[in-house]
Amino acid sequence: MGPLCVCLFRSLPRSPAPPSRRRTREGKKAHFFPPPLDLETPPPKKNPFFHNNAGRAYVHFNQDGVSSPKDAVTVSEAVGFGMLAAVLAGPKYDFDAFLKMYESFSNARSGMMGWEIVERGGVLKFNDDLNANGNDSATDGDMDAAVALILAGERFSDPTYTAKGRAVGVRLQQWTLNPESGLPNLGDWVARSPGVAQDRGYGPKFFYYVSRPSDFSQAAMFSILEKGGAGDPLKWRRAREQGLTALETLLNESPLPPDFAVWDPAAKRIVRPQSGVTLLEKYTDSDFSWNACRVPWRLAARLVEDPSDQRARALAQRLASFYQSRTKLNAGYRLPTLEPLVDFEAVAFSAPAWALLKALGDPKASQYEADVRRLRSYGGLAKSYYGDSTLLLAGLQLSKPFWRK
Numbered sequence: 001m002g003p004l005c006v007c008l009f010r011s012l013p014r015s016p017a018p019p020s021r022r023r024t025r026e027g028k029k030a031h032f033f034p035p036p037l038d039l040e041t042p043p044p045k046k047n048p049f050f051h052n053n054a055g056r057a058y059v060h061f062n063q064d065g066v067s068s069p070k071d072a073v074t075v076s077e078a079v080g081f082g083m084l085a086a087v088l089a090g091p092k093y094d095f096d097a098f099l100k101m102y103e104s105f106s107n108a109r110s111g112m113m114g115w116e117i118v119e120r121g122g123v124l125k126f127n128d129d130l131n132a133n134g135n136d137s138a139t140d141g142d143m144d145a146a147v148a149l150i151l152a153g154e155r156f157s158d159p160t161y162t163a164k165g166r167a168v169g170v171r172l173q174q175w176t177l178n179p180e181s182g183l184p185n186l187g188d189w190v191a192r193s194p195g196v197a198q199d200r201g202y203g204p205k206f207f208y209y210v211s212r213p214s215d216f217s218q219a220a221m222f223s224i225l226e227k228g229g230a231g232d233p234l235k236w237r238r239a240r241e242q243g244l245t246a247l248e249t250l251l252n253e254s255p256l257p258p259d260f261a262v263w264d265p266a267a268k269r270i271v272r273p274q275s276g277v278t279l280l281e282k283y284t285d286s287d288f289s290w291n292a293c294r295v296p297w298r299l300a301a302r303l304v305e306d307p308s309d310q311r312a313r314a315l316a317q318r319l320a321s322f323y324q325s326r327t328k329l330n331a332g333y334r335l336p337t338l339e340p341l342v343d344f345e346a347v348a349f350s351a352p353a354w355a356l357l358k359a360l361g362d363p364k365a366s367q368y369e370a371d372v373r374r375l376r377s378y379g380g381l382a383k384s385y386y387g388d389s390t391l392l393l394a395g396l397q398l399s400k401p402f403w404r405k
Contacts, residue, residue, distance in 0.1 A: 049385045050082070053124055056104055057082060057097035058117070061385045069129060071120055076105075076113040076141025081389040083148035088396040092156050095148075099164075102145050105135070110175040110188035111168070112137030113145065136189040139176045140215050142168060143184070147221045150228035162228065169230020177235055181263040181270075182242035183211040186280070209265065210279065213250060213257035214294040216243035219312050220305035220397075221298075244311045246270040247295070251315065254336035255322045259284065259291035272335065284341060289332040290348065290386070295319070297352035297390055300359035301397045316356055323353045324364050329371065347375050347387030355394035 051060045051073070059078035061067070079102050086095040105126065107114050114135030116127040126135045149165025152158065175188040190207045219240045226236035249270050250257045260279045261270045272286055279285035296319055302312040323329070331349050332341035354368035372391060 049388065052097060053101075053119075055097055056101035056124070057086075057094065058101045059385060059389065063385075069118060069127065071118045072116055072127060073119045073124070074101075074117050076102075076115050076138050077144075078141075078385065078389070079105075079113060080141040080144030080148070081393060084144050084151075084393055085389070085396065087148045087152045087155055088393070095152055095156075099149070099161075107135035107137065107188075109135070110137060111171045112142045112175065112188050115141070115187065137175075137187040139172070139184045139187050140212075140218075142172055142176070143215070143218060143221050143225075146172060146230055147224050150224055150230060153228075165225075165228060166230045169225045169228070169236075172225075173231040173235050177239060178208070178211070178263070180265060181209070181211070181246075182235075182238040183246060183263065183270075184215045184239065186210055186212065186215075207280075209263040210260060211246075211263065211270075212260055212291055213247060214259075214291045214298065217247050217257075217295045217298045218301075219244060219299070219309065220301040223302070223305060241311075244315060247315055248311075251318050254288075255338065256288035256319070256333055256335060257292045257295050258286045258335055259289050260286065275335070284332065284334075287332060287334050287341060289341060293332075293349045293352055294390060295352070296323075296356035297394045300352070300355040300394060303359040304398055313360075316360055320357055320360055320362060320364075323357060323368070324362070329353060329368070345371065345375055346384070347372055348384065348390055349387075350375060351387060351391035351394055354391075355398060358398060 049059050049061070049063070051058055058074040059082045060073050061075060061078050062070070062072045079098060082098045083095065083102065086098050102113050105114050105117055105124075106112060107126075114126045115138040117124055118127045118129075119125075146165050146168035149161045149168060153160075153162030153165060172184075176185045176190075177183075178185050186207065190210075216239070222236045222240035222243065225231065226233045226240070230236070246261065246269075247257060250261060250272060253272060258272045259281070260273055262273055262279075263269075264271050273279045275286050276283050277286065281291075296316075299312055299316045299319065302309055303316060306312075329345055329350055330340035330342055331344055331346040333339065334341055350368050350371045354365055354372060357365035357368060376388075
């Protein structure tokens with residue numbers, strides 16, 4: 001089988017580039033499995049997830065209309081993914097198109113991007129069905145966007161990107177870093193002190209202490225923002241160390257982390273939510289499911305960004321022991337029993353496992369590479385925007401040398 005690849009950028013409709021840039025761009029492709037990146041061979045087909053609206057690029061996550069509402073087209077997480085992919089492998093004008101989308105839907109409250117965008121009557125707008133403003137943020141999308149901007153300033157030698165990345169970093173610290181736990185909150189809609197009621201009627205205090213392992217395990221991102229001058233470096237350093245401590249605490253109780261976790265202010269430690277209770281999304285919020293599946297990928301990025309981080313490496317090895325024991329990786333596990341939540345597999349789970357084992361130099365990575373190739377040949381749930389984006393970014397982060405700077 002030839003290299004498994006996806007064309008991210010040729011699928012975006014735009015005005016023709018100047019001849020010199022068109023030659024540079026011709027044949028851009030990004031391998032999922034590094035090394036190396038082959039930037040010369042033309043890609044076999046367009047990527048169906050990437051769209052362009054009036055020069056604003058976005059990743060379409062809902063083309064089959066399964067998610068509600070059916071006219072939802074993208075979320076800030078997807079735009080953040082696009083910005084990272086563009087800065088790691090795309091030309092500058094593709095990055096600019098994603099940045100234009102991000103800035104077009106940055107809200108007036110915090111300057112963060114509103115979480116979900118819908119297309120109604122041919123017009124992109126905030127999904128105001130969610131709440132009165134329709135523009136509440138989700139921290140992970142803004143975190144990826146800030147890091148992408150810092151990297152863009154370096155890659156494209158343009159201080160404008162650096163300044164914008166630093167500004168997003170400052171806003172992230174102001175609106176989403178919990179001053180008690182040091183961990184990222186869920187978004188700008190969460191109360192910024194424990195005695196203030198939430199914007200969305202969840203009651204006082206509770207969501208002030210909620211975080212996601214897939215957010216606080218982003219040690220590489222915290223480090224890049226710290227080194228890039230995106231706000232107070234001590235706050236990013238604390239977020240990195242507190243995130244690793246929180247992940248270690250959760251792994252002491254179960255081989256896998258849950259989708260959500262709650263800071264206990266009295267005990268000053270992170271805890272897994274009560275099993276079977278819907279915290280924010282569904283009854284699997286306390287299990288290893290579609291949020292926590294990203295944790296191995298985020299840890300793998302840290303091992304590439306700073307191979308000397310022994311805390312991250314130790315946690316990665318603990319997670320790896322679970323994947324080493326599997327002959328089949330189901331798309332979710334109940335915690336702490338490890339009973340499979342479903343009977344099917346998905347790229348969104350297998351790709352992060354591959355990335356983690358690859359970063360550790362574990363030969364078991366080849367099994368998960370084979371699993372991903374097999375799953376992507378099926379289509380359906382096994383092949384989706386979410387899984388493909390994770391796979392692409394993991395491959396790029398493992399192989400692009402300037403990611404190590």
